[in-house]
Amino acid sequence: MAQQIEQEQQDTELVAFAAACKKASRVVAGLDGAAKDRLLRDMADRLVASEVDILAANGIDMDNARENGLSSAMIDRLALSTERIAGMADALREVAALPDPVGEVTRMWRRPNGIEVGRVRIPLGVICMIYESRPNVTVDAAGLCLKAGNGVILRGGKEAFHTNHALAAVLRAVLNEHGVPGEAVSLVPTTDRAAMNTLLTLESLIDLVIPRGGEGLIRYVAKTSQIPVIKHYKGVCHLYVHADAEIDMALNLLIDGKASRPGVCNALETLLVHRDIAPRFLERAGALLREKGVTVRGCAETRDLLPWAEPADEADYDAEFLDLILAVRVVDDYDAAVAHIHRFGSDHTEVICTRDYRVSRAFVRDVNASVVMVNASSRFSDGGQLGLGAEIGISTTRLHAYGPMGLVSLTTQKFVVFGDGQTRHRAAIESK
Template sequence: MSTTEIKQYMQSLGQQARTASRLVAKAETADKNKALIAMAEAIRRDEQKLLAANAKDLDNAKVKNLEAAMIDRLTLSQKGIASMAEGLLQIAALPDPIGEITGLCYRPSGIQVGKMRVPLGVIGIIYEARPNVTADAAGLCLKAGNAAILRGGSEAIHSNQAIAACVREGLKSAGLPETAVQVIETTDRTAVGELITMRDYIDVIVPRGGKGLIERISNEARVPVIKHLDGVCHVYIDDQADFDKAVKIADNAKTQRYGTCNTMETLLVNAGIAQRILPVLGKIYQDKGVELRGDEAARTIIAQMNPATEEDWSTEYLAPILSIRIIDGLDQAINHINRYGSQHTDAIITDNYSRARRFLREVDSSSVMVNTTTRFADGFEYGLGAEIGISTDKIHARGPVGLEGLTSQKYIVLGDGQIRQ
């Protein structure tokens, strides 16, 4: 398509989305849930079609020599497809936030003032690689009363279109407009430039992908953006940590999956436990092929460790690479995280209640954890059904963005003939 044709195509999508958003905003909960359940059933039924479409994308990815982390995010498995369907069913089971009234109270004038939860309107979602985002985004936007325009990465075009067919089928079966969720069919990047500047039709943009994509969207968008730039996540092992728990958690936080934004990138170890625990963890990591980069103190304990640079402390590897630093105590751990972290997810392993409380209070991240793995920072694991992304912003939404993060509130006022004196 030419630039003019793409502009016309995107304007058409926007107009249809705006019209659909008004219908979805007033849709009954039962109809939205019916659509979500039908989407899940279609995804389960079409498992083989989805795997075949994904195989085409994976073949193209290998021809293009895409990075291992990208291929990992692109890959759909039977388990992943089942998880997509389960996520939609979980969203259907969640309470409908739309129309919820809170804080209703009488004012001296006799009026009642409260807040009602309402949809955002039309949400544009731009993402790379992960085909499951297509189902998650469709489900969350629909349940929150919004219309959505989805633009997946060109590397997942076949997978995304196959999932989109299941989404449309679900919407149609519930009598809702199929244009409530539209997946952009062109891979031309010009479409993204149009999407993020269509202020008449788009109410908010949610980018999901690498730092380069999110920086571009944030810089060029003319509509509000819910974003996170990267996930530089930490685990701090305190000298009062349970040894076995610490080993298990530090292993899982790094090696359960490498290419995710909630994977640990830096391990901080208290000097009081380092001599005992680092040799054990070092062997685990090295046996799994993880490259270790450490400060001078850590390298005296693990000889095969490469020296860490200043840049390493603020790097999101998304790969089997881990930075390790030995520190003197909680203050230094908190200072390191607040200086080098990305305000995504950070954890402390300790049996000291007071230190755990300080860590929760003083670490400035969207998710802060005690005695568990950073890999739990996820909408599905948090009981949100799924997530649209993980926001490290501080305004509107922070952390995994589920249904509530895709809504706003308006003031409502109830009177009985009162007038202002």
């Protein structure tokens, strides 16, 4: 009973918390581009100037992490330093330098009755970011959301709670000095799951939820939320080497895609090779992959050509290894390659290597992943690399955003209509 009362008390507080962010978001939406850029640059300067406080807070989180026996990889993600704080500040300055997406008229047309109809970009409203241990997400997400005219609710991991609190305090102080309510950047005051669950029901106050982290967290948020969620479960990216591919080019795409940074979602996980080129290509590919320390898990035909490869099963073709492991399959033809991608692809990034004009066109038409490439490395599947500026995340579901998401994905478009008194039916009063 006492627990229930406590929960209800917390729910009431969370509604007020989200409502304050919604109210503040209207002020952010009304700022012009120059004001937003001044705000972000002042935030960058203030982060650097507040280094001592931020590192002190980070020290508490680091001590707790060591005490709780967190892995060294997790501790590394959590750790801040002078350089990492400078990096966060630079990221804010880069966002300030991007063009303002708000107010852009993307189209305008005139109707036969003389009204003019336009589409204008506006902020989404309030965006809730749910993430795990990296504290830089606190600053990056706040910068991108503010630049696109939104309020942001930040719900980081409990490991980084003191660090996130210190970072958010700096950002809020600068907001207040600029006459913007600090609630425009709101850090959820508790990291317990019940609070997150409550937030995920507030569909009239929060417009979008973006979870970033492991597949488990993302699936949990997607299942729980009554607010739209933009998500990305995993990247099972394929390189298909067609019969006529230029072998050197295909080798470069393979090694760049698999071995340059295997732990990221745009790394290659599966290689598909046309039967006709398999003997020539796999011999050289095998040698290079071995040299890079890549474990190969192949179909029977792959293993005939690369006897050292391990056997692949269905689960390997479905896996996002995020490691120096590559699944390989020899396919009969183009259709078999596309059928494999349709079956196992994750709608992230799919690449073909070919010299054939017709086949390149077919691949771009037949494959509807969020990023489809001809003769380019899957590692370009990234907001910065594609020219979107900084990236807030990536979407492998098709609503609203599909693929890497830049500032524009944090906006929507309204209709504007300019008339001279037009009505749909005969006027009630004849004009003089």
